[in-house]
Amino acid sequence: MINKRLFEHYKIDTNKNLHIQNRCGRPFDTVLIDSLGSCYACECTAWLPQSIGNIQVQPMEEILSSAKRKHLQQSIDDHSYRYCNQAQCSYLQKLGILESERQEFTIRLAIDNSCNLQCPSCRTDRIFVSRGVVLTRKKAWIDKVVEWINKQTRPIRIVIGSDGDPFASLVYRYFMTQAENHQWNHVTYDFQTNGMLVSKMYQRYQWVFDRTEVLNISVDGSTAEVYEKLRKGGSFEKLLENFQFLQNVKRKFQVHLHMVVQKVNWHQMPAVFKMLDRYGFERAYFNLIQDWGTNININEQTEFVNQLKYNEIKAELSKDIRARLHQLS
Numbered sequence: 001m002i003n004k005r006l007f008e009h010y011k012i013d014t015n016k017n018l019h020i021q022n023r024c025g026r027p028f029d030t031v032l033i034d035s036l037g038s039c040y041a042c043e044c045t046a047w048l049p050q051s052i053g054n055i056q057v058q059p060m061e062e063i064l065s066s067a068k069r070k071h072l073q074q075s076i077d078d079h080s081y082r083y084c085n086q087a088q089c090s091y092l093q094k095l096g097i098l099e100s101e102r103q104e105f106t107i108r109l110a111i112d113n114s115c116n117l118q119c120p121s122c123r124t125d126r127i128f129v130s131r132g133v134v135l136t137r138k139k140a141w142i143d144k145v146v147e148w149i150n151k152q153t154r155p156i157r158i159v160i161g162s163d164g165d166p167f168a169s170l171v172y173r174y175f176m177t178q179a180e181n182h183q184w185n186h187v188t189y190d191f192q193t194n195g196m197l198v199s200k201m202y203q204r205y206q207w208v209f210d211r212t213e214v215l216n217i218s219v220d221g222s223t224a225e226v227y228e229k230l231r232k233g234g235s236f237e238k239l240l241e242n243f244q245f246l247q248n249v250k251r252k253f254q255v256h257l258h259m260v261v262q263k264v265n266w267h268q269m270p271a272v273f274k275m276l277d278r279y280g281f282e283r284a285y286f287n288l289i290q291d292w293g294t295n296i297n298i299n300e301q302t303e304f305v306n307q308l309k310y311n312e313i314k315a316e317l318s319k320d321i322r323a324r325l326h327q328l329s
């Protein structure tokens with residue numbers, strides 16, 4: 001039932017017993033669907049890498065009632081957490097703050113990594129599904145998700161944007177068109193976007209934006225020179241136009257800024273943080289650059305962490321509750 005080699009790949013000891021009394025809710029309230037249609041009972045495929053089914057060949061109901069999902073849930077209920085990746089799961093990294101089952105069921109759509117940008121920290125080539133059999137196949141997966149949502153009465157949260165841009169992707173736009181057509185009252189949305197297409201899509205998908213809770217926008221610099229170097233294909237001017245738009249519009253959702261901190265932009269952290277006040281946004285996240293296999297020299301990119309000035313910036317930012325500093329220390 002369990003793919004041992006997969007767990008070995010992630011260096012997860014499946015014989016362990018963590019004796020955790022709190023019950024993590026993710027295997028009970030979350031499903032993540034990846035670019036191959038594989039479904040996972042956690043927020044991240046690297047945290048709990050066992051697939052519980054595949055939407056390409058199964059309906060959602062079958063995946064959610066699968067023996068594999070029940071088996072993973074059992075490993076939480078017996079307190080062992082033996083299939084969880086202790087080294088990577090953010091909840092297990094901060095023991096004691098495991099989140100119990102949420103009222104809403106979360107679907108994380110990570111089925112299309114199409115993007116209008118090509119950031120060096122994320123990819124080496126432009127990736128965009130614009131037509132053909134792949135687009136047709138992914139739209140069919142969306143149809144299955146939509147069919148399932150139509151039958152639910154429990155609140156549902158849809159999270160899109162961990163892999164590509166939700167507003168550039170034709171697959172995700174197809175989903176949002178379905179959401180507009182169905183006008184679900186029991187569904188809310190969270191997006192992670194590069195921000196280039198926000199004002200355009202806001203006007204197109206009004207129903208969805210009215211039910212959005214958090215709009216996460218990646219901002220890797222506070223000047224055009226740095227931003228456009230790190231967000232290849234992006235326009236700093238357009239980003240600020242979209243910020244201006246969000247400042248003026250009567251929005252019900254929060255806007256969170258996200259910065260991938262690296263060699264050429266760490267000194268701009270305070271300036272990015274100041275954008276919160278300038279545009280009336282709610283929160284800023286600073287994440288140290290990670291190695292995503294895009295041929296970057298991670299040691300060179302993170303050399304600055306030993307600089308006094310950088311540590312002063314970090315200490316200053318950490319005084320404000322609106323700043324979230326992840327993996328920076």
Ligand code: SF4
Binds near residue numbers: 027041043048090
């Ligand atoms: S403890 Fe972490 S890895 Fe395990 S199910 Fe919960 S979120 Fe996933």
Ligand code: SF4
Binds near residue numbers: 122231
């Ligand atoms: S905007 Fe986001 S998804 Fe698109 S290339 Fe950059 S990091 Fe990747």
